[in-house]
Amino acid sequence: MDWLPVGFSLAILVTWYVVVTWHDVPEFILPSPVKVIEELIGSWDLLLEHTLVTISEAFLGLFISIVLGTAIGFAMGYFETFRRMVYPLFVMTQTVPLFVLAPLFILWFGFGILPKIVVVFMVCFFPIAVTFAQGLVQSDSGMDDLLSVMGATRWKIFRISRIPQALPHLFSGLKIAATYGIVGAVLAEWVGAQKGLGVFMTRAMKSFRTGVLFADVLIIVLLSMLLYKAVEWVERIVCRNITNGGKIT
Amino acid sequence: MEQIVAENVSKYYTVPPEKGGRNHERLQVLTNVSFRVERNEFVSILGPSGCGKSTLLRMLAGLDRDYEGTIRMEDVDLKKNRVPVCYMLQKDHLLPWRTLMENVLLPAEIEGADLKKEAEAVRPMLREFGLEEFENYRPHALSGGMRQRAALLRTYRMRGDIMLLDEPFGALDEITRMQMQDWLLDVWGKHRKTVVFVTHNIEEAILLSDRVLVMSPRPGTIVKDIRIDFQRPRNRDMLLGSQFLGYKKDILASLG
Structure with missing residues (x-):
């Protein structure tokens, strides 16, 4: 474990604490880190309830993104015509501001869980599909030649060489998606929902309970990091031997 | 018996505009290449980089059918059908x-x-x-x-009975390369196959081959066909004799 970032973050926390206490900053403007932890423990039951809702939205959205993103990424890597057809469209979906789309989704799909899943999907699908497609397209022409002389069909060339080679790319997309998943769900809740960390956040803000707001954010950060680490862990197992030297940095 | 017969093989590339080619500019890589290889013969194709020797090997491997002229391998026209071969690259x-x-x-x-x-x-x-x-x-x-x-x-x-080797030792250091050459001679002595060996290393070509085909710079064509009469099994001492120097001189002269 690298202790440098840990130490640095700790230093920031201490500075934060010192400045807030020293200057007597009002809690609704900036609560001290200690206060945030206190709020986290104090409102734990309520926070947990909202967290579970957000987690299920994010997980469902991520799951669908991974399944469809990998499938469509593969299709884009395998069929050039398909890639040329859909790629500009996918890029376009990423340029439309989400805070415009999110209310529309509520209009179309109601106040339930569906519009949240759609928002998460909109955010997470793209990096997965694009990185995988890119990994598949990038190829060593010598390797393809060699396999082809051995009598391999295009599908076999993909199965034997291109797909394994593209896996590290796919995982970098998955890691990006993992960090976006929770935030995507929160953003969707913000626009309209009954439960979830996003809703809880707006309530905390309106009542000037900044300490609870920070506790809410803390949960979002921790969840996102946990998801990221989980993907990294799977990557390490799957890609152990793919990159030269058997190491991924 | 002849296993490979290439007759008047020419090859043009159309350089795409994104690579700096002007409109439909055609670059000639090979011009009127003709040669024959007999069964169980070890033939080297020697030439400067860019002379099209790797392109020629890709044609023999059946990977490139877009050329003029004909190549027949075991009496099969390579433009129409594939013949299974053993193929190896520098990497x-x-x-x-x-x-x-x-x-x-x-x-x-x-x-x-x-x-x-x-x-x-x-x-x-x-x-x-x-x-x-x-x-x-x-x-x-x-x-x-x-x-x-x-x-x-x-x-x-x-x-396949034909081995197509495209600078297989090109990426190795000099010492490893020498070991690999000795060892290839040894293995090939035991398991004979027809070999077409692409290289730009003169010594390597003389040491290993029955015949050396020398190619000109682009557009590549075969300018000399030199028979190497060293007996087999061969060893590295042959590289010190006057006969070797004679071959080397011959090759250098034809490379211009």
Whole structure:
């Protein structure tokens, strides 16, 4: 474990604490880190309830993104015509501001869980599909030649060489998606929902309970990091031997 | 008997605009290449880089059918049909996530052959190729020379009586390269196959070959066909005699 970032973050926390206490900053403007932890423990039951809702939205959205993103990424890597057809469209979906789309989704799909899943999907699908497609397209022409002389069909060339080679790319997309998943769900809740960390956040803000707001954010950060680490862990197992030297940095 | 007959082979590339080609500019890489290779002959194609020798080898491998002229291999017109050959490039192209054995089994796997049987056939060859104890190693754990030997063993296990080797030792350091040449002579002495060996190393070409075909710079054509009359088995001492220097002089002269 690298202790440098840990130490640095700790230093920031201490500075934060010192400045807030020293200057007597009002809690609704900036609560001290200690206060945030206190709020986290104090409102734990309520926070947990909202967290579970957000987690299920994010997980469902991520799951669908991974399944469809990998499938469509593969299709884009395998069929050039398909890639040329859909790629500009996918890029376009990423340029439309989400805070415009999110209310529309509520209009179309109601106040339930569906519009949240759609928002998460909109955010997470793209990096997965694009990185995988890119990994598949990038190829060593010598390797393809060699396999082809051995009598391999295009599908076999993909199965034997291109797909394994593209896996590290796919995982970098998955890691990006993992960090976006929770935030995507929160953003969707913000626009309209009954439960979830996003809703809880707006309530905390309106009542000037900044300490609870920070506790809410803390949960979002921790969840996102946990998801990221989980993907990294799977990557390490799957890609152990793919990159030269058997190491991924 | 002639196994490969190439007649008046010419090749043009159209350079795409994104690579700096002007409108439909055609670049000639090969012009009127004709040669014959006999069964179990070891023939080197020697020439400066960019003369089209790798392109020629890709044609022999059946990877490129867009050329003028004809190439017949075992009486098959390569424009119409493919002939199974053994093919090897400068890079070892071992899959890093497979063990050495799994890499060597690749040709059999692609053909859908019985892998257990193939592994039994490969095992005694591992010893010959100096890879005996490394069956379960992954390529990154092997030295450059070992990886190249593994790649050559995999090439040997491909179906076909003709070996097409495209600068197989080009990426190796001088010492490893010499060891690989000695060792190739040894292996080839035991398992004869027809070999077409592309190189730009004059010494290597003379040491290994029955014949050296010297190519001109682009557009490449064969400017000289030199028979190397050293007896086999060969050894490195031949590189010190006057006969060797005579061949070298001959080749240098035809390279201009």
